[in-house]
Amino acid sequence: MDGLDTLKARFIAAVSAASDEAALEEVRLAALGKKGEISALMAGLGKMDPEARKAAGAQLNILKDEIDAALRAKKAALADAALNERLQAEWLDVTLPGRPRRMGTIHPVSQVMDELTAIFADMGFAVAEGPQVESDWYNFDALNIPPEHPARQEHDTFFMARAEGDNRPPHVLRTHTSPVQIRAMAAQGAPIRVIAPGRVYRMDMDQTHTPMFHQVEGLAIDRDISMANLKWTLEEFCRAFFKVPSVELRFRASHFPFTEPSAEVDIRCSWEGGQLKIGEGDKWMEILGSGMVHPKVLAAAGVDPTQWQGFAFGMGIDRIAMLKYGIPDLRAFFESDLRWLRHYGFAALDMPDLAGGLSR
Numbered sequence: 001m002d003g004l005d006t007l008k009a010r011f012i013a014a015v016s017a018a019s020d021e022a023a024l025e026e027v028r029l030a031a032l033g034k035k036g037e038i039s040a041l042m043a044g045l046g047k048m049d050p051e052a053r054k055a056a057g058a059q060l061n062i063l064k065d066e067i068d069a070a071l072r073a074k075k076a077a078l079a080d081a082a083l084n085e086r087l088q089a090e091w092l093d094v095t096l097p098g099r100p101r102r103m104g105t106i107h108p109v110s111q112v113m114d115e116l117t118a119i120f121a122d123m124g125f126a127v128a129e130g131p132q133v134e135s136d137w138y139n140f141d142a143l144n145i146p147p148e149h150p151a152r153q154e155h156d157t158f159f160m161a162r163a164e165g166d167n168r169p170p171h172v173l174r175t176h177t178s179p180v181q182i183r184a185m186a187a188q189g190a191p192i193r194v195i196a197p198g199r200v201y202r203m204d205m206d207q208t209h210t211p212m213f214h215q216v217e218g219l220a221i222d223r224d225i226s227m228a229n230l231k232w233t234l235e236e237f238c239r240a241f242f243k244v245p246s247v248e249l250r251f252r253a254s255h256f257p258f259t260e261p262s263a264e265v266d267i268r269c270s271w272e273g274g275q276l277k278i279g280e281g282d283k284w285m286e287i288l289g290s291g292m293v294h295p296k297v298l299a300a301a302g303v304d305p306t307q308w309q310g311f312a313f314g315m316g317i318d319r320i321a322m323l324k325y326g327i328p329d330l331r332a333f334f335e336s337d338l339r340w341l342r343h344y345g346f347a348a349l350d351m352p353d354l355a356g357g358l359s360r
């Protein structure tokens with residue numbers, strides 16, 4: 001069967017020319033499929049006499065196996081090539097550094113709390129906390145604001161409900177962070193140096209007031225702390241916080257029930273061209289209330305006023321955040337508008353520290 005060699009050569013060439021699996025399958029069908037050429041030759045064996053059939057049959061079987069083997073080998077080669085092509089195309093360098101993706105931002109209030117905590121921690125102040133739902137005693141009485149004191153009216157207090165028939169004074173949403181002074185002194189005694197940043201609540205709402213806002217309380221009690229220490233501490237804070245080489249503070253006599261003497265503190269600034277500059281100019285801006293802690297307040301917290309004295313201050317956090325970062329409207333702070341947060345927010349991994357310059 002001379003023709004078989006030609007047949008074989010033709011199919012082997014067709015196998016090796018097949019460039020993909022579909023073309024290879026066509027070659028397989030043309031050779032070994034039901035209607036394929038080799039199948040047809042096999043079918044023709046029946047008409048031969050037994051001797052010739054035996055020889056031809058053996059030859060055809062060998063040819064069939066050879067073509068089958070060539071088809072399998074080619075199929076494996078094509079699969080290999082396809083895999084290699086994919087590996088090339090989908091190549092990935094796992095040693096590359098990750099691409100940073102912004103996962104939300106740090107709110108300016110949180111940022112400023114972190115900044116001022118870093119500054120005061122550097123001066124030896126620990127952070128103290130207290131509850132936002134506060135008893136009438138901590139929020140008022142212990143701070144020398146007895147019932148019927150006019151200062152209670154000024155605080156526009158939110159009162160919590162009491163059960164019917166319960167005539168004790170209702171709890172309040174704390175109207176300032178000052179009650180944390182009492183809690184911290186009662187828990188730790190003197191000497192003590194703490195700040196207490198946190199949320200406070202008053203019934204007030206306009207462009208510069210929201211019913212919830214933030215304050216930071218400061219308290220330093222020791223045997224000989226004076227107003228001079230207060231002034232230095234506040235100047236040091238303002239210099240670091242507003243990142244200016246020098247600041248000028250003005251103490252104005254004032255009145256708070258929980259301090260004696262009391263002072264409101266203004267910072268020298270200019271508003272030239274609508275832009276705020278701290279430490280220069282001829283304008284003064286009020287930034288906080290302060291004073292020497294009243295002996296009655298020390299006594300209420302279990303600290304002996306004949307042995308200990310010190311200063312306290314309370315400052316609005318939202319306000320200094322607006323000043324430092326040029327944010328015009330306080331209400332936007334609490335609207336959770338994503339565009340606002342992206343614009344005024346801070347990167348999550350930039351923790352403020354003094355060496356790093358607080359904020360970038």
Ligand code: DAH
Nearest residue numbers: 176178289290291312313314
């Ligand atoms: N608690 C006062 C307020 O909310 C602020 C304040 C004034 C706090 C004087 C103080 C202070 O510690 O000494 O208006």
